[in-house]
Amino acid sequence: MLKTGTSVIKLLRSLMLILSLFFYAHIMFGASAKACGTIDMFVDKYFERGRWSNMTQERASRQTREISLRQTQKSALSQLDDCAIRSSYHGRESDLKLLELFYDFYYKRGGRDGRFSYYYHIYDVNKIVEKYNCLYGARDDERYRYISKYLSCSASAHEKYANWYMVNVPSGARIRDKPTLKGKKIATVPQYTMVDVLEEKGDWMKVKVVQYQLLYERPMYSGYMYRSLLVKY
Known part of the structure; x- marks a missing residue:
């Protein structure tokens, strides 16, 4: 009887520890995700859009505006x-x-x-651009052609991202083990997930998940996905 009671206490302690860790991870990850914001927010912040009213901008000295701009640009690049x-x-x-x-x-x-x-903050902007896939999706824009000569990642970008596609369905897309609707479902991945296309079979593509826009890591599944659920990156 004593052994049984001890075992129950140990089990309860283990469950309490697991719940505590889960709660801590939820708080930490949730706060980080909230702090990240959106791409639009970072771009607007970099350009100080909405920061100055016309009257305030007229009153502020050029030096004050320049210092303010450097501060917000530093903050925007740091968050990016x-x-x-x-x-x-x-x-x-x-x-x-x-x-x-x-x-x-x-x-x-x-x-x-x-x-x-x-001041003492130095950011390697090339490395930041590289984290956003070297802006490969904007490669046809004239402005990209100009800055590409300054990007360390641009030389290998085409080779790396040429076969990438993106899930373009709000409800996400299913990955199956065979190129048929009767194939076993391996997983459902969310919209904006990036996949590398390994092979094409009619209306199906054999893919490997290469990138999620999520805070936590998830398995990089491989399998077949219906072509209409994807759009070229």
């Missing part, structure tokens, strides 16, 4: 660096929005060496 991909990243749509920001940095502000410094 910390929140790569999980910041509501939507493939080509997000790449085009980010292109506006990085074109301003490399072309208008002369950041040709790929570095942004603010």
